[in-house]
Amino acid sequence: MEKIKKISISINSLSCAVDGKVILDDINFSLTSGQSITITGRNGVGKTLLLNTIMGFKASFRGKIFINGGDLSSNPSNRQEQIGYFGHKASLQIGLTPREVLNYWKAFYSSDAITSDLIKFWELPNNAVENCSKGQRKRIALARLSLMQRNIWVLDEPTTNLDPVGKEKFLELHTLHLKSGGLSIITTHEPEQFKKSKMINLDRYRGNLSQC
Amino acid sequence: MLNILRLEFLLILRSGSHVVLAFSFFLFFMLLFALSTFRDNFILSGIGLTAVWLSLLMSTLLTLNKVIHEDFESGVLDYLLIADIPIEVTLFCKTIVHWISVVLPLLLITPIVLLTFQISSYNIIKTVLILLLGSPSLSFLGTMISCLTLSNRSSFLLTTITIPFYFPTLLLGVFCSSSTTTNLFAFEYLLLYANTLFTVVLSPYISSYAIKLNYS
Numbered sequence: 539m540e541k542i543k544k545i546s547i548s549i550n551s552l553s554c555a556v557d558g559k560v561i562l563d564d565i566n567f568s569l570t571s572g573q574s575i576t577i578t579g580r581n582g583v584g585k586t587l588l589l590n591t592i593m594g595f596k597a598s599f600r601g602k603i604f605i606n607g608g609d610l611s612s613n614p615s616n617r618q619e620q621i622g623y624f625g626h627k628a629s630l631q632i633g634l635t636p637r638e639v640l641n642y643w644k645a646f647y648s649s650d651a652i653t654s655d656l657i658k659f660w661e662l663p664n665n666a667v668e669n670c671s672k673g674q675r676k677r678i679a680l681a682r683l684s685l686m687q688r689n690i691w692v693l694d695e696p697t698t699n700l701d702p703v704g705k706e707k708f709l710e711l712h713t714l715h716l717k718s719g720g721l722s723i724i725t726t727h728e729p730e731q732f733k734k735s736k737m738i739n740l741d742r743y744r745g746n747l748s749q750c
Numbered sequence: 751m752l753n754i755l756r757l758e759f760l761l762i763l764r765s766g767s768h769v770v771l772a773f774s775f776f777l778f779f780m781l782l783f784a785l786s787t788f789r790d791n792f793i794l795s796g797i798g799l800t801a802v803w804l805s806l807l808m809s810t811l812l813t814l815n816k817v818i819h820e821d822f823e824s825g826v827l828d829y830l831l832i833a834d835i836p837i838e839v840t841l842f843c844k845t846i847v848h849w850i851s852v853v854l855p856l857l858l859i860t861p862i863v864l865l866t867f868q869i870s871s872y873n874i875i876k877t878v879l880i881l882l883l884g885s886p887s888l889s890f891l892g893t894m895i896s897c898l899t900l901s902n903r904s905s906f907l908l909t910t911i912t913i914p915f916y917f918p919t920l921l922l923g924v925f926c927s928s929s930t931t932t933n934l935f936a937f938e939y940l941l942l943y944a945n946t947l948f949t950v951v952l953s954p955y956i957s958s959y960a961i962k963l964n965y966s
Contacts, residue, residue: 638764
């Protein structure tokens with residue numbers, strides 16, 4: 539995370555649809571280095587949908603997403619260079635141990651992070667992921683987020699299932715990330731944890747469900 | 751890429767029950783074939799080459815949902831898509847590992863199993879060689895179809911669509927195995943090589959395209 543340059547993301551009148559129904563309508567925000575935004579809203583309002591749209595996992599949307607001024611849909615490779623993702627599913631290979639999981643992803647993200655440091659930091663156990671609790675799985679997934687070494691963090695409820703110590707560790711990492719010039723987009727039900735963060739409540743952006 | 755292959759092998763090692771399944775299925779399928787044609791030695795040696803291709807095809811089919819469907823359901827595929835390694839390379843490695851872990855062990859026991867069909871040792875060596883050259887297309891076609899049928903959670907579509915796609919390989923394989931020519935560059939062999947090369951080269955690209963379609 540040392541060599542972070544100036545970075546910005548801006549979302550211009552983004553509307554997301556599922557099965558032809560507009561779920562979210564006309565969302566605008568922009569962030570630059572050191573800023574973060576928390577996305578709140580009741581269950582099912584489309585928080586994860588918004589993140590998936592930014593990640594390119596769902597493509598039925600209108601509007602534009604710019605990273606450093608470049609349109610994301612015309613050069614999707616920006617996503618590979620900039621965005622670090624943390625989804626609501628842990629998405630781990632349950633047969634492996636945490637160390638093996640981290641080594642696996644280390645290769646896939648050509649990362650130079652040191653696995654044993656991450657294991658020590660997150661206090662990861664030495665048994666198969668299969669036998670890990672939900673909180674422990676979250677910790678492994680957060681360790682993977684650090685492995686990615688990307689400038690833009692897109693996080694889907696990073697603190698649920700974490701114990702107070704884990705939350706503290708995560709918030710510490712997050713502050714460090716912002717200080718070193720990164721930015722983050724976070725969905726959460728506890729926005730008060732992220733001090734100095736911008737806020738957006740999706741309840742106000744609900745699309746007209748009947749219309750295409 | 752070697753590193754990725756190593757990691758994929760580790761995954762198979764830790765959660766590779768399908769390898770054992772394919773292996774035992776192949777073994778029992780072949781032995782049942784041999785046992786059920788006990789009446790006539792002539793039929794037995796004639797049917798052996800077809801049986802070995804058929805059982806190989808069926809046991810490969812059993813394992814296909816492990817190549818990419820599992821990663822899709824657990825969400826691992828999301829993270830593979832945004833990784834620094836291009837998804838085509840990942841898919842290529844996954845398919846190679848599938849071939850080595852599932853198909854190669856079957857080829858290793860083929861000579862022993864074919865002995866029960868009373869096939870001459872020369873023909874056995876030839877058949878194994880042809881299987882070695884023809885079978886990669888089974889894995890690569892399988893990956894392609896799995897990626898096309900990602901959104902179908904039960905592997906119903908995967909199975910029904912893959913079988914017709916396996917047909918050319920099956921026909922070419924049986925044709926080559928029963929051909930009497932010793933020239934390895936005869937027309938039927940060339941067709942088999944072409945079939946393998948074609949699928950090996952095209953599969954990663956078509957698979958990654960199918961995955962991206964599924965995500966949009």
